Amino acid sequence: MQVRTGILLAAAVVLAGCGNIEPWVKPYERQALADPIMSFDPNPVSTAYIDHVFDAREGARGANGTAGGGCGCN
């Protein structure tokens, strides 16, 4: 618990102090990244649905971006 607090605080300070790192990909170089085909989640309704299909049938859950909810899905 103490270690966890320490790590998080250190991270906060480091992140705060690192505000001066120059971005190595400039805003005018973002052409590819701005392309819709590069979006991690272009269709949230579809992603939420297919994640639910797997969650309801597999033991693993989480770390897939969707904030899960409960269901009596047998």
Added chain:
Amino acid sequence: MKKAWGVELPARASVSWLGLVLALVLLPAASFAGVLADDRADALYHRYEGGGVTIHGPSVLVRKKFAEKYAISANYYQDMVTSASIDVEVSGASEYHEERDQWSLGAEYLRGKTTYSLGYTNSKENDYQAETTTFGISQDLFGDLTTITMGFSRGKDVVRRRDTITDRIDPNFKEPIDRWSYRVGVSQILTKALISSLQLEVITDEGFLNNPYRSYRFVNPSNNQLFSLAPEQYPRTRTSNAIALNARYYLPYRAAVHGGYRFFTDTWGIGANTFEAGYTHPWRQWTFDVGYRFYSQNNADFYSDLFERRDEQNFLARDKELSTFKSQALSLGATYEFVPNGWRFIKKGTLNFYYDRIQFDYDDFRDARYSMLPAADPNFRPAGSEPLYSFGANVFQLFVSVWF
């Protein structure tokens, strides 16, 4: 109740998490602002067919932002279930029909580079109710190359049981489940053409965690070729950890390739690995997607397809979801942009069709129907020697999206 800085906190909320949240909240709003996602409306029809189960229904989503500062979203989702799955058949019950209605509301507030979000989801079935509240923060850093997200969800479910003979809800059976979920994620732009993300999620459930209709099998004491059934006994808590790494790469001729891996463990002894890879190819007004997903897990500590005797252990389960198995999925998708130059208030519109073929292969879950056959039947197999179960499923999605 724990106290921190004179504020009462529910026992589970960690002080250090609250501290980091406060630190981010009080970061000065930089002069350049982040961006909220565009306004859109989606209408989806989904259909799942496999393993004796058919589930289909709609999912509708609407998102609208105001003054580039606030956004609200609403989603309605429905599952219409017809199930004659292997679990239903083995328990001796008949095919059942069920409906699940779910609606969600979300709100977002953007201030500088920080987006705060709040969400509420409510799901209802005749024998199950679930409510989840979510709070999230998203922060852009390092010239927008990095985005950190944090989320916390609190869920409360109520499990009920329908009497399979009278089809009435048992008034004496009403069990709660409490759920807490903590998420942290970092999304990082690595190069002009490569973006990656790392996500961590810890989920804890407490309460009645098994299915009130499912039973475990044990060798029939009067005939060891047959099995008997008894209600499952599950632990009352479960904590799981998942960590996932994903990346997306832009190919110079205009296409994208993506891959991901997720590692999962929990206090029930389940360990799982998920691998995903996919390719997106745009062509004129079309976009084609192809993907492959491989999933494998090992069984929970208290899982067994066939126990030696009744109450052999404290906890006993026969849910194939907790067994040792692999699943492989192939997905194909096609998107057509039907108003490339916009139309009145519609800036962009797409028509989408996705097909997934999923194959489940179980290593320690057997097809118990074989030992339910008459002993004289040539297909009869003694309990414990039935062939391992496997099934395939077809999943369809057809949806329209408009941006306005």
Added chain:
Amino acid sequence: MTSRLNSWMRGAALAGALAVTTMVSSSVGANASMAPAFTLPSRSGDTVSLAQLKGKVVMLNFWASWCGPCRQEMPLLDQMHKRYSALGFTLVGVNVDANSKDAEQWLSKTPVSFPVLFDRESKVSKLYDVSAMPSTVFIDRQGNVRDVHRGYKTGDEGEYLNQIRALLKE
């Protein structure tokens, strides 16, 4: 006792983190310095250099066809150019698309009357330290950079007009 001290330590550490955070400020300050000289090919085929525009109030707008807010403000910029060009003002669009064809395709659908220059290799973007898309640089009649406006939100055109009028009065 130790738990009290721990609470204080945590509080102090957090306060320290917040203090460091507030010191990391984005440099928005206007640079009252000479606007770097450049020469770029223009849409009409010839080349345009900043030196040619000395004596006029210049609003340099860095944009890309793939940038949503950039596309959104273009019609408004066109209105400004039309309204004030007779008074010694000019808007100059600097397009940063790696492939100018994408920009020309968009411009054929949404034409503008002000000159558009192509900075295909991002040389001028680097020169002007463009740190947001779009970026608008206000240059006075003497060729000094007077203000830099980063990004675009609905309503920013009001600020643009104020800057233009102030610089035209000089």
